[in-house]
Amino acid sequence: MSFAPDYAATAFWNEDSGFPRSSEAPLPASADVVIVGAGYTGLAAARETGLAGKSTIVFDAGPIGGGCSSRNGGQVGFSIRPEFEALARRHGQGIATAIYREGLAAVADLRALARTPGFDCDWRGVGCFYGAHTRHHFELLRRSVESQPAGLEQRILVVPPEEQAAEIGSSFYHGGLVYPDDAAIHPLRLLNALYARACSAGAVAHADCPVLALERTREGFTVHTPRGTVRGRQVLIATNGYTGALSPWHRRRVVPIGSYIIATEPLDPALVARLIPHGRNLVDTRHVVVYVRPSPDGRRILFGGRAAAKEQDVSRCVPRLAAMMTEVFPELGQARISRAWMGFVAFTFDSLPHLGSRDGLFYCMGYCGAGIPLATYYGRKIGLQMAGAAGGDTALDGLPFPARPLYFGRPWFMPAAILGYRMRDRLGW
DSSP, X not given: OOEEXXXXXXXXXXXXXXXXXXXXXXXXXXXXXXXEOOSHHHHHHHHHHHHTTOOEEEEOSSSTTOSGGGTSOOEEOOOOOSOHHHHHHHHOHHHHHHHHHHHHHHHHHHHHHHTSXXXXXOOBOOOEEEEOSSHHHHHHHHHHHHTOOTTXXXXXXXXXXXXXXXXXXOSSSSOEEEETTOEEOOHHHHHHHHHHHHHHTTOEEESSOOOOEEEEOSSSEEEEETTEEEEEEEEEEOOGGGOOTTOHHHHTTOEEEEXXXXXXXXXXXXXXXXXXXXXXXXXXXXXXXXXXXXXXTSSOEEEEEOOOSSOOOHHHHHHHHHHHHHHHOGGGTTOOEEEEEEEEEEEOTTSOOEEEEETTEEEEEOOTXXXXXXXXHHHHHHHHHHHTOTTOOOTTTTOOOOOOTTOSSOOTXXXXXXXXXXXXXXXXX
C-alpha cells in the first residue's frame, strides 16, 4: 500500500460538491423552533416546522451537515437492525411489524424524493451484494430469505458460491444475497438537496455556530451560542453521533463510533467493472463490518469499515483499511490511496433509532450506522410532531430509550468489544 501523490485526509464527496452556504443574517431574538444539528435529521425536521409556519433556525458546530451526513458511504437499504423475532419478543408482534414497515417506508420515501424534479442526490438503483464470509454464514443467509416475516418480504436473490463471480470479482466470500432494491447516493448532494428544501420552507441555518448551553425558561429555552442567545419555544437535539455535553441525558444513550473510509486513486474502469460487475454496494456478514462501492464515475473503489480498536487519526488508519480492502480484492494490492476520511455514527443499546421529547426537549437520533434513509424519514416525523401536524406518529413513539450503568458518553468499552468481534470473525462465529 502507498499513498497517491495527491493524497488528502478529506472526504471524496467534496471533490465535486460543496457544503451549503451558511446564513449571514444576524441571530433573531427568538424563534418558534431551534434545531441543534444541520444534518439529514435537522434539515428534514426544519422543512416540516417551516412549512407549518413556525420560524425555524438550525445551528451546526461546523459546516452545515459537516458530520456524518456528508461523510457516509452513500448506501441506502432496509435499515432496521434487530431481527424481527427478537424485536417481537421485546415489544410484541404488532410493534415489531410496525417498526419493520417503517424501515421499508424510509427507503421507499427517499426513493420517491430522489425522483422529485430538481432533487439531486445522484440516486442509483444498483442494489447490494451481501457476502457470506463463511459457508456457515451463507446457510444462515439462505435460511433468512426463506423465513422473512409475512407481509414484510423484501426482494432478495440468493447467490450460491458457484454463481458468485457474476456479482463480485473476488473469491473471499462463500456466496451471498443480492438486494436489488438497494441504492447508492451522493451524500453531500443529498445534504444540499435537503438544505434547499428546508430553506424554501423558511428555515434558516447557521454554520460554525455551536450551541453552548440550553437554559430552560417558562416559554421554552434560552439557546446560548458564540454569536448570542436565541429564545426558542421548542428545541430539537439532532446531533446523532456528535451528541455531546449539551444534553447529558441523550449523550448517555448513544454510543459514537468512528467509521473510516478510503478512496483509491483513479483506476482502469475495466478493473472496477470486473471487481464490482453491476456497480452494486457491498457489505458482508462479519461483525466488524466493511462496506464497499465504486465511485459514481466508476473509476475508484470506496472502502469503509472499522479500522482501529479505538479512534485514531484517519491517515494512520489507511494501511489497515488498505489491507482489509486487498483481503477482499487482491487485485487492488498495488492501488494507491488518494482520500481518507471518517465520521461518527451513533449506536444505541437496543439497536433502534429513537425520537420524541423529554422534559420539553425534542430529540431524534441513534440510526446505528444506517442514517441515510432513517434520518431523513424520522427527521421528517419529529418535525411533524413539533409542528403538531398529522402524520408525525411512529411505531417508536413511547419506547424506552435505554442507557447503561457507568456509561456517560465516552465508549471506554469499545477497544475490548472490537477485539472480541474480530476474534469471532476469525473463528467464523
